[in-house]
Amino acid sequence: MISERSKLILRKLCEVFVLPKQTLPKKNPFKILIATIISQNTSSRNARNAFEKLSNRFKITPKTLANASESKIEECLKVAGLYRKKAKIIKAVSRIVLEEHSGNLQQILSLPLEEARKTLQELPGVGSKTADVVLLFASGRSTIPVDTHVNRVSKRLGLVQHEANYEGVRTSLQKLFEDSLAVHLLLISLGRKYCKARNPLCRQCPVNMLCPSNKS
Numbered sequence: 001m002i003s004e005r006s007k008l009i010l011r012k013l014c015e016v017f018v019l020p021k022q023t024l025p026k027k028n029p030f031k032i033l034i035a036t037i038i039s040q041n042t043s044s045r046n047a048r049n050a051f052e053k054l055s056n057r058f059k060i061t062p063k064t065l066a067n068a069s070e071s072k073i074e075e076c077l078k079v080a081g082l083y084r085k086k087a088k089i090i091k092a093v094s095r096i097v098l099e100e101h102s103g104n105l106q107q108i109l110s111l112p113l114e115e116a117r118k119t120l121q122e123l124p125g126v127g128s129k130t131a132d133v134v135l136l137f138a139s140g141r142s143t144i145p146v147d148t149h150v151n152r153v154s155k156r157l158g159l160v161q162h163e164a165n166y167e168g169v170r171t172s173l174q175k176l177f178e179d180s181l182a183v184h185l186l187l188i189s190l191g192r193k194y195c196k197a198r199n200p201l202c203r204q205c206p207v208n209m210l211c212p213s214n215k216s
């Protein structure tokens with residue numbers, strides 16, 4: 001039974017990986033939105049550096065960023081790649097939040113989940129994953145962002161269909177697990193440490209006995 005197996009997988013991952021303290025829902029959805037836009041198509045380290053540079057130069061508020069010079073935003077984002085595009089998006093999203101959402105995301109975040117996801121995705125640069133990250137990390141909503149690790153690992157573990165798209169992976173995982181935050185973080189940890197894209201370390205993997213793709 002997949003639900004029994006998924007419980008055992010989760011239990012084992014909870015024993016092996018310590019969930020970082022910063023996983024508790026954070027309070028500033030706008031900062032999370034900007035950090036997530038910066039993190040698109042780059043490594044976590046580069047994204048962190050770029051966000052830190054941007055935060056050192058500007059207050060991360062819709063008003064400040066909407067009025068900031070695009071070239072100065074670009075300078076801060078260079079380390080994260082696609083910096084011209086991201087700077088444009090950040091200015092545009094800041095202006096829309098400022099002018100159309102009273103300068104904050106709270107109203108959107110308090111909508112019913114699917115409505116909130118849809119409304120967030122109407123903002124420039126916000127796709128499904130970014131919307132889910134904001135909803136999960138800024139307001140603790142029950143949705144599982146599917147990044148490259150979550151997608152790969154959940155398929156290898158046989159938790160979701162191999163051909164599933166973003167929505168298929170997200171909804172299948174949400175049917176299996178209650179704690180969206182823990183599942184998101186634990187699958188990422190497993191993907192980074194053991195279930196690597198090219199050479200998965202099946203022999204050392206803590207859930208190899210529960211995995212149909214185990215090659216050890």
Ligand code: SF4
Nearest residue numbers: 195200202205208211
């Ligand atoms: S056993 Fe191998 S394929 Fe399965 S989750 Fe572990 S590392 Fe990935």
